[in-house]
Amino acid sequence: MKLIFSGVFLLFFLIQFNSFSQSSKATNPIIFADVPDLSMVRVGDTYYMSSTTMHMSPGVPIMKSKDLVNWEIVNYAYDILEDVDELNLENGKSDYGNGSWASCIRFHNETFYVSTFSGTTGKTYIYSTQDIEKGPWKKISFEPSYHDHNFFFDDDGRNYLIWGNGKLMIAELKDDLTGVKAGTEKVLIENASAPAGNNIGLGAEGSQLFKVNGKYYLFDITWPKGGMRTVVIHRADKITGPYEGRVGLQDKGVAQGGLIDTPDGKWFAYLFRDFGAVGRIPYWVPVTWEDGWPVLGVNGKVPEILNLPASKGVIPYIVNSDDFKRKKKETDLPLVWQWNHNPVNELWSVRERKGYLKLTTGRVDSHFLEARNSLTQRTFGPQCSGSTAIDVSNMKDGDIAGLGLLQKKYGLVGVKIENGEKKLVMINAQNDTPEEIESLPIDQETVYLKVECDFEEKKDVADFYYSFDGTNWKKIGNQLRMVYTLPHFMGYRFALFNYATKNAGGYVDFDYFHIKNQLTQNK
CATH class of the missing domain: 2.115.10.20 (Glycosyl hydrolase domain; family 43)
Structure with missing residues (x-):
């Protein structure tokens, strides 16, 4: 009996040791x-x-x-x-x-x-x-x-x-x-x-x-x-x-x-x-x-x-969350952030309103890929999620602002002002033409947005969510089938954005951007 127990224990030890050795x-x-x-x-x-x-x-x-x-x-x-x-x-x-x-x-x-x-x-x-x-x-x-x-x-x-x-x-x-x-x-x-x-x-x-x-x-x-x-x-x-x-x-x-x-x-x-x-x-x-x-x-x-x-992971070294709180001697943006194309520095700030990223529109554009001052970070695998809270009280008619996944075949969730009314929208461009898949009327100044990406075994799918309290989340629109395209030649990126389709000068305030290395919502 002792020999059997010793053998089982030895086998368990070897399995555990091998597992520890590999994980280290x-x-x-x-x-x-x-x-x-x-x-x-x-x-x-x-x-x-x-x-x-x-x-x-x-x-x-x-x-x-x-x-x-x-x-x-x-x-x-x-x-x-x-x-x-x-x-x-x-x-x-x-x-x-x-x-x-x-x-x-x-x-x-x-x-x-x-x-x-x-x-x-x-x-x-x-x-x-x-x-x-x-x-x-x-x-x-x-x-x-x-x-x-x-x-x-x-x-x-x-x-x-x-x-x-x-x-x-x-x-x-x-x-x-x-x-x-x-x-x-x-x-x-x-x-x-x-x-x-x-x-x-x-x-x-x-x-x-x-x-x-x-x-x-x-x-x-x-x-x-x-x-x-x-x-x-x-x-x-x-x-x-x-x-x-x-x-x-x-x-x-x-x-x-x-x-x-x-x-x-x-x-x-x-x-x-x-x-x-x-x-x-x-x-x-x-x-x-x-x-x-x-x-x-x-x-x-x-x-x-x-x-x-062993790797300690990509957070916070390659990607990282940001609460946009800056001390006097700190740089405005940590190095994990990059702008989509050259920024217009006069139209963004992390100092104007303490603890917020302010993005102001400076011209009229027709879609997300034309928007200047979209602030991006890499997505990463095997799974990841990005979320934000956005104050939309100072948007103008025709403005669209929110959280997107940047590539030629993009997807986004955000707030759109149409004829003076606020709408929560999900837009999907996987067929090359942006399509507004779902819209919901809203009547509050702060909304919470989330995007989740699954790259495990090249699933390459993303889902979009919203919340009115930051706790209870609901899916909006449909699933984006992400595709790496040569015209963009880059992996998908999370993007905080704000652009005008009618009149420039509106602005939004992002309270934070939080990133996690897992999916947080039930599918």
């Missing part, structure tokens, strides 16, 4: 939110990572970590990219899916550099600072816009750009980084997609170059037709080649990124995966070295569990 380790995805086009650098025991947020302002988020797992937004490379119609949402123009794309972060001679490029402006940008968390940033821009470029400082003091799609190019930069040296541009690799086969849909791009033990390693993403996104690696003894290539990883479509090492000698590849409506989410893959090549994954696969510390 990091799991993929590292961040279940839209953080694409990663670039990373380690300085001592601290990692810094930049990413793409395109038409959002401020732009090119800088994230910091001590363990490669728990990341916090600490800065942005710029407040606005440029003051042009597309980025300002003016004169019928927008910059959805454009703005600034894949950045590259470097550390050289005690200075941080972040480069990016823009199809909107046709320029390449290089930002530099000695204090990456506080700035200030120095800005350099020049033409043309070098697609998916990699910015590289070599050991001999020369600086390079590598860029392109399929055919990869290289050129030497001027010493002051203000452009490419004339006559240095040349083909680096004629067909960088070749290791993945001849039937290629997306040519090799997203180049990131690393120098390890005297050799150069170039990482790219390519996409064979009928296959999946694939990591291709090339290596050479000289930066200018010749390069030999091979497939580095082909599993789950996890691709595009590069190499990072830890202070104790471990190696990882940082990559991302397209995961439906939530966006492009980061995955880390362990790396070993064989015959001078980085070997990605465990038996060629992306592991679920990593030999890194």
